[in-house]
Amino acid sequence: MSFRPTLRLRLTLVYGGLFLLAGMALLGVTYLLFSKQLSDSVGGYLPDEPGMNRQVMVLRRDGTTLTGEAALEWMRRQQAELQDAATTSLLTQGAIALALVAAAAAASGWVVAGRMLAPLHRVTATARRIAAAPATDRSLQQRIDLHGPLDEVKELADTFDRMVERLDHAFDGQRRFVANASHELRTPLTLNRALVELAMHRRTASPDVIQLGESLLQINARHERLISGLLLLARADHEIAERSPVDLADVVTHVVAQTKDEADEARVDVTESADAAPTLGDALLLERLVHNLVENGVRHNVVDGWVHVASRSAPGGGAELEVSNSGPVVPPYDVPALFEPFRRLGPERLVTAKGSGLGLSIVLSVARAHGGDVQAVPREGGGLVVTVRLPRGAG
Secondary structure, three states: OOOOOOHHHHHHHHHHHHHHHHHHHHHHHHHHHHHHHHHHHHHOOOOOOOOHHHHOEEEOOOOOEEEHHHHHHHHHHHHHHHHHHHHHHHHHHHHHHHHHHHHHHHHHHHHHHHHHHHHHHHHHHHHHHHHHOOHHHOHHHOOOOOOOOOOHHHHHHHHHHHHHHHHHHHHHHHHHHHHHHHHHHHHHHHHHHHHHHHHHOOOOOOHHHHHHHHHHHHHHHHHHHHHHHHHHHHHHOOOOOOOEEEEHHHHHHHHHHHOHHHHHHOOEEEEEEEOOOEEEEOHHHHHHHHHHHHHHHHHOOOOOEEEEEEEEEOOOOOEEEEEEEOOOOOOHHHOHHHHOOOOOOOOOOOOOOOOOOOHHHHHHHHHHHOOOEEEEEEOOOOOEEEEEEEOEOOO
């Protein structure tokens, strides 16, 4: 994994680098001015007129006396040594002082950059919580609510809050529309079924009328399943407020017994391994979850195929449900789409299809409403292995 410097680190490096360059420029200018001033000061003691060197006399510390050209040469050497020592001292001490101040500047730049970027971290953290949380957690109700001066960062936070608020209203409106529309459609469908059954059971009903009535009842039943699925999906999109202890083992045994007739008709063998798997939740929704998985395994299978349902306690805590089945080969890239509403494998979108295309969507919504998750992988040889993990309940 390649190293990716953070914005805070980049700002610190830029701040420290600019300070270091400015310090080096200042040190260079100081060196030039110091050298010129030192040359002017020391050079004033040397004779600059012809013939004056004969009048120069130097008394050294060892007691010797130099005159004339020898004294002048000694003074030049002393001037050069003094300049070298002063220059070395200036550069060495200046470099040490510059390094210390640059380190302090980098440290202060790191602190200042962190304080300046703290609001951006709040924006990022809120966005990550919203993106990671399922819709049932009502995560779109979270806001940054940044306080402070009206600068670019606050404008960004306020814009993000307004965007999330609009999304929250849009999703709430969509859920309410689906629930209300589905509820309103139940009444005419029930009335249609009653009228068709009444027409079919008349003594004067001809065989054609009876056959037509049976077809209409099948279509009406499919529409009723679709409406019920939409209502259940809208209900499952909200987090479960009241939960009670539920053992998935009991649910598995009940659902397998319920689906036995349909499985026998489809010539699919359904088996179970119902070990204790306690959790907390809505018993009716969890029953629908298991029923949809078993029903999906039966309907999308082959003749003389099989479906196996197992419940158990997960090793890391929690309840686990696994439904595996034989069937057609499922491409791995098609698996995520199966959990979207009205998505099926293949082109079967006929009105007479047995399912409504909401089965696995409801499974995913119910699992997330209980704080769990669903994972599906293609089984070698055909079919699927769907695993549902739920939080552990009292047991």
